[in-house]
Amino acid sequence: MKSGGLPTAISGFGCACSLGFQVREVAQSLRSGSAHVVPVDLFSVDGCQAQTAAQFPDSPAELAAWIHPAAKRWSRAAQSVLVVLAEALQNHTNFQPDVVIVGTTSGGMDLGETFYRRAIAGGNLESASRRVRSYLPQTPVLDALRVFGIRAPVRVISNACASGTNALGMAWHLVRSGQANRVIAGGYDTLAQLVYAGFDCLKASTPELCRPFDAGRSGLVLGEGAAFFLIEREGPIKIAGYGSATDTHHLTQPHPSGSGPATAMRRALEAANCEPDAVDYINAHGTGTPQNDACEAAAIQSVCPEAAVSSTKAMTGHTLGAAGAIEAAFCAISIQQQFLPPTLNFRSPDLGVSLDFVVNASRETKSRKVLSNSFGFGGANASILFESA
Amino acid sequence: MSNTVSILGAGWVTPHGRSLPEVWKKILHGELPRCETLTLAGKAWPCYRVDPSSLPETNAVPRLRRSGHISHLALGAAINAVEAANLTEEQKSQLAILFATSDGGVTYTHRFFAELGVRGPAAGSPLLFPETVYNAAASHIAAYFHSDREATAMVGDAAVALSAIATGREMLSSGLAEHVLIVAANECDAISAAGYSRWNFLCQSQDDPVGNIFSEGAAAIVLGPHQRKKPAILWCEEGRPYFSQHEASDSLQEILTRHKISPSLVFPSCRRTPMHNLEEEATNQLDGERIDLKKSLGEGLAFTAMAQIVAASHHAETSPQTALVTVLGFASGSAAAYVSSR
Numbered sequence: 001m002k003s004g005g006l007p008t009a010i011s012g013f014g015c016a017c018s019l020g021f022q023v024r025e026v027a028q029s030l031r032s033g034s035a036h037v038v039p040v041d042l043f044s045v046d047g048c049q050a051q052t053a054a055q056f057p058d059s060p061a062e063l064a065a066w067i068h069p070a071a072k073r074w075s076r077a078a079q080s081v082l083v084v085l086a087e088a089l090q091n092h093t094n095f096q097p098d099v100v101i102v103g104t105t106s107g108g109m110d111l112g113e114t115f116y117r118r119a120i121a122g123g124n125l126e127s128a129s130r131r132v133r134s135y136l137p138q139t140p141v142l143d144a145l146r147v148f149g150i151r152a153p154v155r156v157i158s159n160a161c162a163s164g165t166n167a168l169g170m171a172w173h174l175v176r177s178g179q180a181n182r183v184i185a186g187g188y189d190t191l192a193q194l195v196y197a198g199f200d201c202l203k204a205s206t207p208e209l210c211r212p213f214d215a216g217r218s219g220l221v222l223g224e225g226a227a228f229f230l231i232e233r234e235g236p237i238k239i240a241g242y243g244s245a246t247d248t249h250h251l252t253q254p255h256p257s258g259s260g261p262a263t264a265m266r267r268a269l270e271a272a273n274c275e276p277d278a279v280d281y282i283n284a285h286g287t288g289t290p291q292n293d294a295c296e297a298a299a300i301q302s303v304c305p306e307a308a309v310s311s312t313k314a315m316t317g318h319t320l321g322a323a324g325a326i327e328a329a330f331c332a333i334s335i336q337q338q339f340l341p342p343t344l345n346f347r348s349p350d351l352g353v354s355l356d357f358v359v360n361a362s363r364e365t366k367s368r369k370v371l372s373n374s375f376g377f378g379g380a381n382a383s384i385l386f387e388s389a
Numbered sequence: 390m391s392n393t394v395s396i397l398g399a400g401w402v403t404p405h406g407r408s409l410p411e412v413w414k415k416i417l418h419g420e421l422p423r424c425e426t427l428t429l430a431g432k433a434w435p436c437y438r439v440d441p442s443s444l445p446e447t448n449a450v451p452r453l454r455r456s457g458h459i460s461h462l463a464l465g466a467a468i469n470a471v472e473a474a475n476l477t478e479e480q481k482s483q484l485a486i487l488f489a490t491s492d493g494g495v496t497y498t499h500r501f502f503a504e505l506g507v508r509g510p511a512a513g514s515p516l517l518f519p520e521t522v523y524n525a526a527a528s529h530i531a532a533y534f535h536s537d538r539e540a541t542a543m544v545g546d547a548a549v550a551l552s553a554i555a556t557g558r559e560m561l562s563s564g565l566a567e568h569v570l571i572v573a574a575n576e577c578d579a580i581s582a583a584g585y586s587r588w589n590f591l592c593q594s595q596d597d598p599v600g601n602i603f604s605e606g607a608a609a610i611v612l613g614p615h616q617r618k619k620p621a622i623l624w625c626e627e628g629r630p631y632f633s634q635h636e637a638s639d640s641l642q643e644i645l646t647r648h649k650i651s652p653s654l655v656f657p658s659c660r661r662t663p664m665h666n667l668e669e670e671a672t673n674q675l676d677g678e679r680i681d682l683k684k685s686l687g688e689g690l691a692f693t694a695m696a697q698i699v700a701a702s703h704h705a706e707t708s709p710q711t712a713l714v715t716v717l718g719f720a721s722g723s724a725a726a727y728v729s730s731r
Contacts, residue, residue, distance in 0.1 A: 005563075043510075044509075044510050045510055046509055046510055046511065047509050047510060047511030047512075048510055048511050049511075099627075105522065105523070107544075113502070115580075115584060116499070116502045116506075116580065117502075117506060119429055119430055119580055119583055120499075120502065120503050120506045120507075121506065122430040122431065123430070125429075125430055125432065125583045125586075132584035132585075132587065133720060135584075136544075136545075136546070136720050137544050137545075138544070138545050138546075138720065138721070138722070139720065142630050142632075142720075142721050145630075146632065151629040151630055152629065152630075153552065153627035153628065153629065153630065153722075154545075154630060155543060155545075155552050155556065155627075156543060156544045156545055156549075157541055157542070157543060157544075158493075158522070158523035158524055158542045158543070158544045159523075159524045159527075159540075159541055159542055160522050160523075160524055166539070166541060170556070173559065173560070173563050173565060174559060174563075176563075177559070177562065177563035177564075179559050179562065179563065193505065193510060194498070194501065194502055194505065194521075196510070197501075197505050197510045197511070197512075197513040197518075198501070198513055198518035198521070199518075200510070200511065200513065201511075201512075201513035201514060201515045201518060202515045202518060202519070203515075244538075244539040245537050245538070245539070246486075246528065246531045246536065246537050246538060246539065246540045247537070248528070248531050248532035248535065248536075248537070250452075251452065251456075251519045251520070251525060251528055251529075252519045260537075263537060376524075377519055377522050377524070377525070377528070378522060378524040378525060378527060378528030378540065378542075379528055379531070379532075379540075380524060380528070380540065380541075382539075
C-alpha cells in the first residue's frame with residue numbers, strides 16, 4: 001500500500017466498556033489504572049476454569065432507554081451501540097455517512113442464545129424466533145442508526161479479534177482514496193455464553209488475573225464494549241496509515257516468529273510514510289495468553305523496538321470484535337490527553353524481551369504518533385497508526 | 390480512475406454440482422436438485438444440500454481436516470474461480486480475499502451450543518469452537534492459496550454478497566490489491582431453517598408456490614483490472630437499509646435510477662417470496678428476460694446472491710449481453726449490480 005492520498009481524520013468518537021459508558025469516564029479510569037473485572041453474572045459459567053469478565057459497570061439498558069425508550073427491549077449489544085453512537089454524534093448531529101463499517105464477532109448473540117436454548121430444548125420455536133433478527137450482527141447497528149435518522153449501507157466485518165481495526169482500516173481506505181467523504185466505523189461485542197465457553201474450553205481464559213506481557217501470564221479475561229468513530233477529512237486525530245496481513249500458520253495460533261503482526265505493523269507504517277522510530281507508543285493487542293504475547297513482543301521488537309508499549313486488556317478484558325475500536329479510542333485519548341495507559345498486574349518481563357513497557361501506572365508523556373495492534377483467529381492481523389492533526 | 394473491473398474467473402459449488410456450464414444448463418431447463426429434510430424440535434424443513442462428491446479433495450490440506458462444512462463449500466468455489474482466472478502463483482499469493490456469509494459456520498455453532506445445553510458451560514469442544522468464527526473459511530482459503538494479504542469476512546443478509554463485491558471494487562480502485570477473490574457461502578442447518586421460517590421466504594415442499602427451498606452452496610469470482618475479453622462489473626451498489634416494505638422498493642429503485650441501464654437479462658432475488666412484488670416494482674420499467682435461479686438452487690442467502698452474479702457473468706461470457714442483478718435481503722439489505730460482456 002503506497003502512502004499518500006487525501007487526509008483522513010477522526011472528528012468525533014464514543015466509547016463504552018467496563019471502564020464506563022462515556023469517553024470522559026473511560027479516560028479517567030485509563031489514567032488512574034483501574035480495572036473492572038468481576039464474577040460473571042450474565043449467564044452460568046458453572047464448571048468453567050475462568051469465572052470472571054470485564055462487564056459493563058451497569059446494564060446499558062437504562063442509558064439506552066433514556067436515549068430511545070424502545071431500546072429497553074433491545075439486546076445488550078444494541079443498547080451499547082446506541083449509547084456509544086449517541087456520544088459520537090453528540091456534537092455532529094448532521095453527520096450523514098456514505099457507509100457504516102462495523103466490526104463484531106458475535107453480534108447480538110446474547111439474544112440469539114435465547115433462541116438456541118429454546119430450539120435445543122425442543123421449546124416453542126414460533127415465539128423464540130421473534131428474537132432471531134436480533135442475533136444478526138447488522139441488527140444492533142441498524143436499529144441504533146435509525147434512532148439518529150441515519151440510513152446508510154452497513155457493512156459488517158467479522159474477522160475475529162481484528163474486526164474493529166479492520167473496520168477502521170476500511171474506512172480509512174475509502175476516505176483517503178476519495179471513494180467516500182464520511183464514514184462511521186467502529187466495533188461492538190457483548191458477553192455471551194457461547195463465546196465465554198469457547199475461550200474457556202480452549203484454555204485461553206485465565207482463572208486468575210490477566211497479566212499481559214508478564215512472564216507468569218496465564219491467559220485472557222473476556223470483556224465487552226463498543227466504540228464508534230466519525231471519519232472524514234478533518235478532525236483532531238489523523239488516521240495516518242493502516243496495514244493488515246494474514247498469518248496462515250494455524251487457525252488459532254500465530255506463527256511463533258511474529259511474522260504476521262510484524263507484516264501488518266510494517267504495512268501500516270509504510271502506508272503512513274512513517275519511520276518506525278517515530279512511533280511514540282503502541283497499544284498492543286496483548287491478550288495475556290502465553291503464545292500471543294510472545295509472538296507480539298517479537299514483532300514489536302523487530303519493527304518498533306524503541307516505542308513505549310502497553311496492553312489495556314488487563315483493565316477492559318478482551319472485547320474481541322470491539323477491541324480494535326475500543327483501543328483506537330484509547331489511542332485517541334492518549335494523544336489528546338498526553339498520557340499512556342498502563343499494563344496492569346505486571347510483575348516481571350519475559351526473558352529476552354527488552355521493550356519499554358508502561359506497567360501498573362499510567363505515564364505522562366508527549367506522544368504524537370501512536371500505533372494500535374489487533375490480531376485474531378484465522379491469522380487476521382491489523383495495525384493502524386494515529387497522529388495528532 | 391475507472392471503476393469498471395472485470396470478472397477474471399468464476400466458480401460455484403451448488404446442490405446441482407460444481408461445473409459452471411452444466412449447472413447453468415440445469416437452471417435454464419428448470420431442473421430441481423434432490424430434496425433432503427432438516428428436522429428440529431419436531432419440525433421439518435426441506436432443503437437442497439451439496440453432494441459431497443462436489444467438494445474439493447482436501448486430504449492434502451491438513452487445516453481442512455477438521456474444518457466446518459462451509460469452509461469446504463467456500464474453498465471449492467474459490468478453487469474453480471481462481472483456476473478460471475488463470476493467475477500466476479505469485480498473483481495467487483497476493484490475492485486479497487473477501488468472504489461473505491449470512492450464517493457462517495452455523496452447523497458447528499449449533500453442535501457446540503447443544504453440547505453446552507446438555508452438559509453445561511464447561512463442556513465446550515475446543516475442536517468445534519475455532520471453526521464457529523465467521524472468518525474461519527476466509528482463513529482456510531488464504532492458507533490454501535498461500536496469500537498473506539487481508540482475508541476478510543463480511544456478514545449480513547443476502548445483500549452482503551454484493552457488499553463484498555462493492556468492497557472488492559473499492560480495493561482495486563484504491564490500489565490496495567491487484568486481484569480480489571470474493572467468495573460467498575452458506576450452509577444448511579435446521580437451526581437456521583427454524584429461525585428463517587418466520588420470514589416466510591422458505592417453503593415446505595418443491596411444489597409449494599410460495600417460498601423457496603432452503604439450500605447451501607458457495608459461489609466465487611476473481612475481480613481484477615478491466616480486460617476487454619472478460620465480463621465486466623460496470624457498477625455494484627448497496628442501497629440504503631429499509632425498514633418497511635415501501636422503503637425496500639424505494640431503496641432498490643434509488644440505485645437503479647442513478648444509472649442508465651438497458652439489461653437484456655435480469656436476475657431477481659425474491660421470486661415466490663413476499664418481497665417479490667417490491668422487487669418487481671423497482672425493476673418493472675426495465676426490459677430483459679427474468680431468470681430465476683432460486684427455483685433450481687434454492688434459497689442460500691449470501692450464496693445464492695453471489696450465484697446470481699456468477700450466472701450473469703457466465704452468460705455474459707458466452708453471449709454479448711448486459712445483465713442486472715438485484716438483491717433484497719430479508720434483514721434490511723438491498724443491492725444491485727450491472728454485469729456486461731464487454
